[in-house]
Amino acid sequence: MASSASRTENTRPRRVSRFLTRARGVEAVAHGVAFLAASTIVAITALLVFELWINSALSRHKFGWDFLFTSTWDPISGQFGALPFIFGTVVTSALALLISVPLGVGAAIFLAELAPPKISDALTFCIELLAAVPSVIYGLIGIFVLIPALQTIVPPLKSVFGFLPIFSGPFYGVSIFSAGIVLAVMVVPFIISVSREILLAVPRDLREAALALGATRWESTWDVVVPFAKTGIVGSIFLSLARALGETMAVTMVIGNTPRIQASLLAPGYSIAAVIANEFREAAGDLYTSSLIELGLVLFALTIVINGAARLLILATTGKAAS
Amino acid sequence: MNLPSVNKGAASGEVGQRPPESAPKLKSTNLDFYYGTYKALQGISLSIHPNRVTAFIGPSGCGKSTFLRTLNRMYETVRHTRAEGEILLDGEDIFALEVSQLRRRVGMVFQRSNPFPKSIFENVAYGPRVNGTTRKADLQERVERSLRRSALWEEVKDKLHKSAYDLSGGQQQRLCIARALAVDPEVLLLDEPCSALDPIATAKIEDLLFQIKDSCTVVIVTHNMQQAARVADYTGFFLLGKMIEFDSTKVIFKTPSRKETEDYITGRFG
Amino acid sequence: MTGTLSLRRKATNAIMLSATGVCTLLAVGFLFFILGYLLLQGGKDLSLDFFTKLPVPESETGGGMANALAGSAKVLLLATLLGVPIGFLAGVYLAEYGAVGFSSVVRFVTDLLNGVPSIVMGIFVYTLIVLRMKHFSAFAGGVALGIMMIPIALRSTEEFLRAVPDSLREGAMALGASKWKTVATVVIPAAVRGILSGMMLNLARVAGETAPLLFTALGNFYWSPGWNQPIATLPVMIYNYAISPYADQHRQAWAAGFVLLALVLVVNITARSIVASGLHKAR
Numbered sequence A: 001m002a003s004s005a006s007r008t009e010n011t012r013p014r015r016v017s018r019f020l021t022r023a024r025g026v027e028a029v030a031h032g033v034a035f036l037a038a039s040t041i042v043a044i045t046a047l048l049v050f051e052l053w054i055n056s057a058l059s060r061h062k063f064g065w066d067f068l069f070t071s072t073w074d075p076i077s078g079q080f081g082a083l084p085f086i087f088g089t090v091v092t093s094a095l096a097l098l099i100s101v102p103l104g105v106g107a108a109i110f111l112a113e114l115a116p117p118k119i120s121d122a123l124t125f126c127i128e129l130l131a132a133v134p135s136v137i138y139g140l141i142g143i144f145v146l147i148p149a150l151q152t153i154v155p156p157l158k159s160v161f162g163f164l165p166i167f168s169g170p171f172y173g174v175s176i177f178s179a180g181i182v183l184a185v186m187v188v189p190f191i192i193s194v195s196r197e198i199l200l201a202v203p204r205d206l207r208e209a210a211l212a213l214g215a216t217r218w219e220s221t222w223d224v225v226v227p228f229a230k231t232g233i234v235g236s237i238f239l240s241l242a243r244a245l246g247e248t249m250a251v252t253m254v255i256g257n258t259p260r261i262q263a264s265l266l267a268p269g270y271s272i273a274a275v276i277a278n279e280f281r282e283a284a285g286d287l288y289t290s291s292l293i294e295l296g297l298v299l300f301a302l303t304i305v306i307n308g309a310a311r312l313l314i315l316a317t318t319g320k321a322a323s
Numbered sequence B: 001m002n003l004p005s006v007n008k009g010a011a012s013g014e015v016g017q018r019p020p021e022s023a024p025k026l027k028s029t030n031l032d033f034y035y036g037t038y039k040a041l042q043g044i045s046l047s048i049h050p051n052r053v054t055a056f057i058g059p060s061g062c063g064k065s066t067f068l069r070t071l072n073r074m075y076e077t078v079r080h081t082r083a084e085g086e087i088l089l090d091g092e093d094i095f096a097l098e099v100s101q102l103r104r105r106v107g108m109v110f111q112r113s114n115p116f117p118k119s120i121f122e123n124v125a126y127g128p129r130v131n132g133t134t135r136k137a138d139l140q141e142r143v144e145r146s147l148r149r150s151a152l153w154e155e156v157k158d159k160l161h162k163s164a165y166d167l168s169g170g171q172q173q174r175l176c177i178a179r180a181l182a183v184d185p186e187v188l189l190l191d192e193p194c195s196a197l198d199p200i201a202t203a204k205i206e207d208l209l210f211q212i213k214d215s216c217t218v219v220i221v222t223h224n225m226q227q228a229a230r231v232a233d234y235t236g237f238f239l240l241g242k243m244i245e246f247d248s249t250k251v252i253f254k255t256p257s258r259k260e261t262e263d264y265i266t267g268r269f270g
Numbered sequence C: 001m002t003g004t005l006s007l008r009r010k011a012t013n014a015i016m017l018s019a020t021g022v023c024t025l026l027a028v029g030f031l032f033f034i035l036g037y038l039l040l041q042g043g044k045d046l047s048l049d050f051f052t053k054l055p056v057p058e059s060e061t062g063g064g065m066a067n068a069l070a071g072s073a074k075v076l077l078l079a080t081l082l083g084v085p086i087g088f089l090a091g092v093y094l095a096e097y098g099a100v101g102f103s104s105v106v107r108f109v110t111d112l113l114n115g116v117p118s119i120v121m122g123i124f125v126y127t128l129i130v131l132r133m134k135h136f137s138a139f140a141g142g143v144a145l146g147i148m149m150i151p152i153a154l155r156s157t158e159e160f161l162r163a164v165p166d167s168l169r170e171g172a173m174a175l176g177a178s179k180w181k182t183v184a185t186v187v188i189p190a191a192v193r194g195i196l197s198g199m200m201l202n203l204a205r206v207a208g209e210t211a212p213l214l215f216t217a218l219g220n221f222y223w224s225p226g227w228n229q230p231i232a233t234l235p236v237m238i239y240n241y242a243i244s245p246y247a248d249q250h251r252q253a254w255a256a257g258f259v260l261l262a263l264v265l266v267v268n269i270t271a272r273s274i275v276a277s278g279l280h281k282a283r
Helices: A018-055 A057-063 A083-114 A117-132 A135-161 A176-200 A204-212 A217-246 A249-254 A272-279 A286-322 B064-071 B099-105 B120-130 B136-149 B169-181 B199-212 B225-231 B249-254 B259-265 C002-045 C048-052 C066-097 C100-114 C118-133 C138-162 C166-174 C179-207 C234-242 C247-281
Strands: A007-009 B026-035 B038-048 B053-057 B081-089 B106-109 B187-191 B217-221 B234-239 B242-248
Touching (some): A018 A286, A057 A286, A083 A272, A083 A286, A117 A176, A117 C002, A117 C247, A135 A176, A135 A249, A135 C002, A176 A217, A176 A249, A176 A286, A204 A217, A217 C118, A249 A272, A272 C118, A286 C100, A286 C118, B026 B064, B053 B064, B064 B217, B099 B106, B099 C166, B106 B169, B120 C179, B136 B169, B169 B187, B169 B199, B169 C166, B199 B217, B199 B225, B217 B225, B225 B249, B242 B249, C048 C066, C100 C138, C138 C179, C166 C179
Parallel strands (some): B053 B234, B106 B187, B187 B217
Antiparallel strands (some): B026 B038, B026 B081, B234 B242
16 A cells, blocks of 8 residues: 555545654544534433333333323322323313414514514514523413413403303313413414525515515415425424424413313313323322323323424425425 | 736746656656546646745646645645655655655645634744643744744734734734744645735735745645736646646746646636 | 416415414513513612622511522532533534444433423432431532433434534544544534534523522522532522512512523523534634
8 A cells, every 4th residue: 555655535534654643642632522522412312212212111111102192190090091281281282272373374474574673683683582481481481470461361251251161160260261362473483484494495586586576465465475385384393393292381370280180271280291290299109200201202202293293394495485 | 018027036037938847846757636536637737846935826627726735745645636646745755655745845825814712922932842842941042933934023023922813914924924834844835825925925925935935845826817927937828727838927827838837827718 | 267276376375375484483581571570670679789688587688699699500510520521522422432232222221311300300319318318418409400301411412413424533643643532633623613512502491490490409599609509590589489479579579580591592692603613713
């Protein structure tokens, strides 16, 4: 090989003198340290999955898939079914999206398409600050502001819509409905900021073409720009859904913490995150703890699937705009 | 014929002769270069003479910049590139040298000025620092000397600790030259250093090259034939990854021996 | 007929445009409502005692959250010491060194970690540390928040390093700087503003986290010396006081909420203005 000293491949260091060994040593250390940090992340995540899996083994073996489909949660008799929590989690999140999607997408359209850039930037800054408000603060506002307010607003509405099953039964303030509203306010900023970015990524000439054909401002936005960005907007909604599902504090503070499945949105309920927050520390007995950890595993799996889907959708749109 | 005028100082005393074979500063023999499987350079052989300005001209994509980047192995920062053949620096195989040593000896100035987001002083002191100069007095002395060599000292001596980004485009490029000179390179490679500059800034840099070549061998890539004619002692013409002709600048511009060269010089390539 | 059609189109245009404006106003209104309400409620119950005194038993009134403020600072310090270096170095790896295959694994896993609900992070650190050490501790709380900091630390580092133009890397290497020297003395300094602000936002985000601390740091009514005891933190204190039946504790919760929100927002605004002024300077 020495005779081909004139050949070089940039990935392969060649003859090395003594002086350089040291320089290369430092280089290797720097590379190694960075690599180690990256590997640590992989290791931590693997450990997380492993711990959740191992520590939920008792519950997984005892209840199998029934865990997900039964609704008895009785620590005393040792019966644990996750259905009421899954129900509460899904319903509160769905309710949150029902409220926040029109609001968020509307605001994103305004910020990306209609507002003058300076105003848009200032408002977006406010929206980003809103996203930074800690969830325990939302819980505080939920308990002391939202619930008293709902207690005065809901009864008159109930007298009109009370015949609908979803508005039946007594209303105490804490409820699935209250949790849904708090969650809606919490995820709105995420929908707005991600959707706005996606709308801004839509090529300019597209909307100009529509305007040139005589479309009004709204028509060019709604008929041309939004359809182009649709997949990405759906992605932003998924992203918010994942956040809503995993949200703990604010929900725990207003949902009512009752493990029952009821048709009425005005009835108290429970969510996966809330039951873990409330019962984990006091859980007596390995099966009880193990069941709570399995709930954590379920929540983890749920958010991963939804986050993954969100990422794919957003990539699909931004990729389309780039090409 | 509408030929650019050749500078008077060019290759004085050996106009029209073959370049001397003795002691070239850099010598490339049968150099091939690949981007992945694409062969970008084919069998480049030439000698670059010490204390002279050598220019490479040719249409864009002809390989002149690629060749320049093999001379200090700068191409290695790009993945999937490969050089085959031999390049000697003072008779030493550059591929056997440690790469940072090679680059210290063979400096480079890029097409777009690329000052670091640091002060003017720190920009020029960067090279000496990474190469082991730590004493403040030494650094100051080097910075001043380099800025003087790049004719920037008078303009910046009162604001050495201001950000390099406060300088004009032409000043930034001269700062980059000063930065390269601060490590006392034996060879200075310039990759279209004036392409983003106005005529006045360009003239300043061209003046500079005349002074630098006293202490340094200069290799410049340019798409501007007039510039090559003005500054270079030797000129090489590249086309489609091959070196078509290499000779003293006067020969290349007045009496090229190859038809391709003449076509390019007279503008028949567009 | 075309006249009425175009009138309808015009009306739709006007109505829908205003509707989107109303949506924006509502969203921004939430922020100002929250700010205003906390300022009113929390500001009025804020006193020097809040910053200097320990909590008092439920039967008494008064007292403060000095221990929770110190506790939050302590837990966040540990979290930063753990999360920032790992995330930063891994970000350097991805931006400057990464081999293609392994990098995509790391990116995927980081996204995964970032998506872990905070309460699940609490369970993880509980099983990992609290169960093994047999008690709740400041250490466990710091680890939980530290792991939560890693993904954002990584992403902001990688993003801002990638934004540094390659011409600067080439410039340094052409002067004979080795790879790691180039990265350490040119690339990272060029990106330092952005990275710093990313870290600040990151810290502000975990400073408000409650769920991961519930069964790691737990809580404490007293000072918590060392790293090995349960420790009070501001968010957990707010939660515990908010769900308690005592009016005086509610007042304390509001005051604490005000302090927490003020800290988080100040850090946010500072961080964002650092980036904005940096963009301005680098033309």
